[in-house]
Amino acid sequence: MSDGSRTTVLAAGELHGSLADPLMEVMNFLNEITSRYPRAISFGPGRPYEGLFEVERIGEYLDAYKRHLVEELGRTPDEVRTLLFQYGRTNGQIHELVARTLRNDEGIDADPESLVVTVGCQEAMFITLRALFGAPSDVLLVASPCYIGITGAARLLDIETAYVPEGSDGVDPDALRRTLAELRAAGKRPRALYVVPDFANPTGTCMTLDARERLLELAEAEDLLLLEDNPYGFFTRTGQVLPTLKALDSTGKVVYFGSFAKTCFPGARVGYVVADQPVRAADGTQRLLADELSKVKSMTTVNTPALSQAVIGGMLVANDCRLRDANKPAADFYRTNMTVLLDCLDRMLPPGRREAAGISWNAPDGGFFLTMTLPVPADNELLERSARDHGVIWTPMSYFHPDDGGSHQIRLSLSYLTPEQVAEGARRLVGLLERSPT
Amino acid sequence: MSDGSRTTVLAAGELHGSLADPLMEVMNFLNEITSRYPRAISFGPGRPYEGLFEVERIGEYLDAYKRHLVEELGRTPDEVRTLLFQYGRTNGQIHELVARTLRNDEGIDADPESLVVTVGCQEAMFITLRALFGAPSDVLLVASPCYIGITGAARLLDIETAYVPEGSDGVDPDALRRTLAELRAAGKRPRALYVVPDFANPTGTCMTLDARERLLELAEAEDLLLLEDNPYGFFTRTGQVLPTLKALDSTGKVVYFGSFAKTCFPGARVGYVVADQPVRAADGTQRLLADELSKVKSMTTVNTPALSQAVIGGMLVANDCRLRDANKPAADFYRTNMTVLLDCLDRMLPPGRREAAGISWNAPDGGFFLTMTLPVPADNELLERSARDHGVIWTPMSYFHPDDGGSHQIRLSLSYLTPEQVAEGARRLVGLLERSPT
Incomplete structure (x- = not known):
């Protein structure tokens, strides 16, 4: 210049x-x-406390993951090298460890093939919105007030957002029903509701078990997908641990977002989405929503960095795939x-x-x-x-x-x-x- | 279910x-x-050869980066911990090392603040397209045939793509001029041309110095941005090394994409974009295009994983910010x-x-x-x-x-x-x- x-x-x-x-x-x-x-x-x-991080342990976690590859999965040294250095599977290489952890910690029984390991939960939300929202009339519902990561991702993709007031039990079901009716009357299609049932950002609100069950019933009656985000579920102060919407879901309405930012550490930028809904093509063939997300991810970040996956994978292995205890x-x-x-x-x-x-x-x-x-x-x-x-x-x-x-x-x-x-x-x-x- | x-x-x-x-x-x-x-x-x-990767060296590179933080930048152990484990600067933490490397290897003099360190070059392309393409009439031009990563990213964002035939010197300037005229006559706005001057994927074509200069002149005359992607520039077989479009650019038409996938290793998923164009707001204030990209990146992946940046940063430090020699x-x-x-x-x-x-x-x-x-x-x-x-x-x-x-x-x-x-x-x-x- x-x-x-x-x-x-x-x-x-x-x-x-x-x-x-x-x-x-x-x-x-x-x-x-x-x-x-x-x-x-x-x-x-909203960053996690740093006093519990130990720089020295990065190497230990990497080693734990390498041992897992060799001793549990029988990988050769050349295969380990490929896994750590080369382009990798679009939907991730630690999906089985994540699935095991989800089973242990949340009672969520997820097929590893339905998991996409992403660059933080933000990418999970972003690619899910991109895949699910096909028509200009599709609307994303969110609580008001709401986490900026989801509304910002929607804005990047020109996805219309509608806000539903939050009560002390989370999203107000009557207001939700009203909003759905209004959107439909206006020719819109409410496609999904983003919801953080446990200790939501920014309010701290937690949905009761009853509120969770009512929301699932409403989602089924109204044919609404629920995008459940659960970054804070391990950090209970009082009372009992409540099941996630995903664990309660009997009809496949819930797409589940997970993050290791608060339960391992944010610098790894590893999150995931459980997208186990079948997607049926015009010719009757079916594949998983996760397979569709894979196409989006391949054009966004190609795959989640191997080193990040290796360190998080090592932390999972080192903790016997039980992060709730480790936290x-x-x-x-x-x-x-x-x-x-x-x-x-x-x-x-x-x-x-x-x-x-x-x-x-x-x-x-x-x-x-x-x-x-x-x-x-x-x-x-x-x-x-x-x-x-x-x-x-x-x-x-x-x-x-x-x-x-x-x-x-x-x-x-x-x-x-x-x-x-x-x-x-x-x-x-x-x-x-x-x-x-x- | x-x-x-x-x-x-x-x-x-x-x-x-x-x-x-x-x-x-x-x-x-x-x-x-x-x-x-x-x-x-x-x-x-199109993967790089793996025989040159050494698993044992990951720890050495991490250590080299930590030493750089402590000895060169004077960071305290707590600050190093924050840099490796915590959420980080949206546009990256190794931008100064990357700028130094660009100066040494390509003669590109980039303000570190104009750099965005991304999750592979794919994210660089994706966020750049998102930021630059504002109107439905904005069209991306690409060579035909063309790398799928750029057309796929455009497709995700509903950005219209126009194809310009490639000759033996790269994109045919006459065909490009014709396409621009046709698009404008149809009420479209040709916004940018994606181009790989050095050994393009898929054809292997390399633009001559003359072709590069003519393309820059045409871009200026036609007010067209050039999105230059340069993953293969180090890998010359014959002849001399030619300057990049970015190095020749005297009027700021070139947005430059870089990747460490082929020059370091793909598993790190680290790339970058030099986006040094000023963006002028309605009130006359100016900021860099990189600052606008930061907003997009914060809603896509938040920031590039610290571990990946640390290992690539360590490789840069260990090679005195001269990757051409190292390669x-x-x-x-x-x-x-x-x-x-x-x-x-x-x-x-x-x-x-x-x-x-x-x-x-x-x-x-x-x-x-x-x-x-x-x-x-x-x-x-x-x-x-x-x-x-x-x-x-x-x-x-x-x-x-x-x-x-x-x-x-x-x-x-x-x-x-x-x-x-x-x-x-x-x-x-x-x-x-x-x-x-x-």
């Missing part, structure tokens, strides 16, 4: 429409605030953090006082997130004041709403702090709230 | 249209033949294979004899591929007979053509065989041709 006058400049308005969607930049202000106030305690990131220390850690936060808030803002101040919060049974309702608008201005004057950062819940929803709510994430930071962060947060004009 | 009658069955016709496109299944027959005749010598796969053994290997094949063919089918038989081939100056023209249709039937009766496999060139083109041509790939296999494969191939009715 030696000659400025002849330099090519692209017009933003001529790029794909998704790039101008505020949705795609929603986290930018949060990131900017975080970098401007590095000493603030941040309830922002007990992590679950304890997040449980402690949530309990510390709830205790601190309870002590500093006892019931009478918080009611008078117009402050409330939920008490999730697990996961990384808690929702707090404020008496004042929880906007970027308050966030900046909070970071600057009180040294505490959080996420405006409005970021996760498609419209004006969540204007007085915030998401508090507990996963990336120590218990001491959580306690100090709670103190600072209460300081902010007590100094905010109501 | 306990009750068969209530099992959800999806209709193939209701999935995304790309899944029914023959393009997406084109390699299936080849794969099937390969698995049915495992003892045949296959000129099919001399690989270049020698492929050069030998190409020379062996050309010598064998020349000896078994000397000029008079091949002309009489209606057989010809090109003699690429490098790369993995050679094009052969046959006197008979090079279809799946001939391929099956070739594998079954003669023990030799190749790829029908028609797989890479959008229409009826290439019906009498085959692609011979030399990258995945030893020289001995190449010689024996050539013998078998000539055996097939001498027994085929003309």
Whole structure:
């Protein structure tokens, strides 16, 4: 570009429409605030705690996977080399280990051939949306508020999204039924609902067993696919572990997304989708939805990196394909953090006082997130004041709403702090709230 | 799915249209033949040779990258842990090493901020297409025949593709100019041309320096972006190394795709795109195209796996960011294979004899591929007979053509065989041709 006058400049308005969607930049202000106030305690990131990661163990996991290939599967050294270095099977090489883990941890009986091992759960969602949404009238339903990864993927693919309000038990079934009827009346086809039954991001909501069963009945009655995402299911705080929709599903309505980002580590970028629905062609032949996803994946990333699969595979092997047990220390850690936060808030803002101040919060049974309702608008201005004057950062819940929803709510994430930071962060947060004009 | 009658069955016709496109299944027959005749010598796969991979070195490369982080960049052990295990920068963590390598190997002076490190070159192509193609009238131009990865990605995104015939110097400039005029007359907007100047897949064609300069002039005159893909540039057989379009580009028309699949190893799935074009918003502010690609990537794979980046980063560090030198053994290997094949063919089918038989081939100056023209249709039937009766496999060139083109041509790939296999494969191939009715 030696000659400025002849330099090519692209017009933003001529790029794909998704790039101008505020949705795609929603986290930018949060990131900017975080970098401007590095000493603030941040309830922002949904990242897993790093204290449990050990760099030294990467080699051990790789070795465990190599031993598995040689000793359990009888692979020769040349075959091991091919598996680690060469292009590989589009749908992955650790699908049998993942299937075994799903059986042990979730009671989900998945044919390994129905699994696609993906570059994080994000790619699983992306390729599934691409495959399932064929007509311009196909609509994706999501809860409101909703995780940005799914709505962002839909936006990239020009897939229309409809929002269904979430109640304390998850998506409100009456509102869902109403939305389905409205969409159909408008000539649209509700194709699938994205749902996180366990400790949803951003609200922390968990569906009861009854709510899960009712949602499955509704999905069957309405011929609606359910895209179940389960990144936080291991991290229970109270009560019993509830079965996933996939484990309860008797009619094949559920496509199940899994992630190793929180249960192993995010840097591997390994997730998967169980896509065991038969797909029938016009000539009557059938194949699995996973086989269709394979075509999409081959044009997106070709295959999931072998090294990432090897390290995650090694972690599965080393833990006898039981990640729930292996995650007990992590679950304890997040449980402690949530309990510390709830205790601190309870002590500093006892019931009478918080009611008078117009402050409330939920008490999730697990996961990384808690929702707090404020008496004042929880906007970027308050966030900046909070970071600057009180040294505490959080996420405006409005970021996760498609419209004006969540204007007085915030998401508090507990996963990336120590218990001491959580306690100090709670103190600072209460300081902010007590100094905010109501 | 306990009750068969209530099992959800999806209709193939209701999935995304790309899944029914023959393009997406084109390699299936080849794969099937390969698995049915495992003892045949296959000129099919475009995979790099594996004999140069060493499993033991993965740990060394990881260590080299860790040392680079600590000793060169001054990272603390906690920061190293975060870089290897946690979610990371969307556009990658080895962008500065890649920029240094591009400067050393290609004379391309790329701002590291203009680089996006991707999950293989396939993701680079995919996210670039998504960002650049905004309107339904935007058309992607490709050579005919063309690499399936780019046309497949376009198909997933419902991007219209137009084909321009390739001559012996690459895309025919007159045909390109005509196609541009026709598209514009039809109300379309030719947005970009995908081009592989060095030893293209599938033909092996290499553009001369003059052809490169003329293409750049044409791109500027016609306001056409060039998407340059360069997986094979290091693997020269004869003649001098020619500059890439990106290195010659003085007006910013070239978006450059790179891949470490052939120069390091495919299993890492690491590629990149240099997207240094400024993008101007309506309010006059500018950012880099790479920043726009970041939004797309964050909704596709979030970030490229840290382990893959670390191992490739370690290979770059260990080779002083000079991959061209490091690839001399690989270049020698492929050069030998190409020379062996050309010598064998020349000896078994000397000029008079091949002309009489209606057989010809090109003699690429490098790369993995050679094009052969046959006197008979090079279809799946001939391929099956070739594998079954003669023990030799190749790829029908028609797989890479959008229409009826290439019906009498085959692609011979030399990258995945030893020289001995190449010689024996050539013998078998000539055996097939001498027994085929003309």
